[in-house]
Amino acid sequence: MRLRNKPWAKEKIESYPQYIVPNPENFKGKWHEVFHNNQPLHIEVGTGKGRFITEMAKANPHINYIGIELYDSVIVTALDRLIEADLPNLRLLNVNAADLDKYFAKNDVERVYLNFSDPWPKKRHEKRRLTYKDFLKLYESILVDGGEIHFKTDNQGLFEYSLMSFSAYGMLLKYISLDLHNSDFEGNIMTEYEQKFSEKGNRIYRCEVKFQN
Template sequence: MRVRNKTWAEPLIEAHPELMVTDPLQNKGNWQERFKEKQPIQIEIGMGKGQFIIQMALKYPHINFIGIEIQHSVGAIALKNALKEKLPNLQLVLADGANLDEYFDNGEIKRIYLNFSDPWPKKRHEKRRLTYKSFLHVYQEILVEHGALELKTDNQGLFEYSLVSLNNYGFVLEDVFLDLHHSDEALENVETEYEHKFSEKGQRIYKLSGHF
């Protein structure tokens, strides 16, 4: 997601350290302290403008959510949207999602969401895909025992790659949807910005979920 630099972004981020974390290394092992209640923590890697993570926090108040975004201008939009809701179970993080083991302690997270990640289609970029084995190892480390992972994408190639990569890693697949929006799962599905855009154009949405 490419968004032009916004002059208001940095001032807004600096004004709300209670909601937007810019140095996640300082919170490793202590994320529960940033929430009003001690509850299971779920994270989204690449939250974009925050539509998914905000709606999830609204829908599931008994769960603590963390949205992670690397681009400051995009993260600032998510922050602006989150401030309207005043959710005690939501935190936002400006950071690279590739360094999760530096931000979270072993077993600190309950569930991870990978929504419409960059597919990195070229073979030479395989190691950058968020379902490559090195990423899966990090996920397993920060997740609780039998912690969950969910992936949604419109990219068939990434979806098929992820199925193979996860299976080879020993991941236990629980649900696989080849057309999410035309399945029973659609009733409970919370959309991302990209998902809404793609589905409106008639593109198929793929989803998988399971645990390590």
């Protein structure tokens, strides 16, 4: 099914400005005003239906989280989760990650999560991959020095491409697992896609990389 933005979803999103931040550009460099504290901020880019970011926010109340999703017809499910959980440390943005630097300033973010990003396997779509060098530049421009990207996928091609992209950008590899569910990684919170692919028996790849100062 082709995903598109839907009027009913837009209407619902606009009814919950306390959860899906309208005009996020107003908070660039001052997200503490939204959360009313100075806790570290972690973001998930391509948050989908929001299970990961909601469970992370529940488990880590001392960290603030923002889930970013392009499609309003998808983010409404994350919104439903947030309405139910009513977490003070989680907000959602219905925006394109290609514009991240409009919404976040340098040092606003301590960690970026990329979970099961769309692989865009065709070479002519390389620029859409969330680990393409232009996206890495964007993440670097909003992260604290030494900020990290935590990346999970079942797609071997995207994983290999991303490792090369991180390396070409001069990032340092902190952790790698080529079979997450048979590794010793504790405290893993499964995303919707992770659950689906794990149940099919797919191998899950994971890495943590950091920008060099």
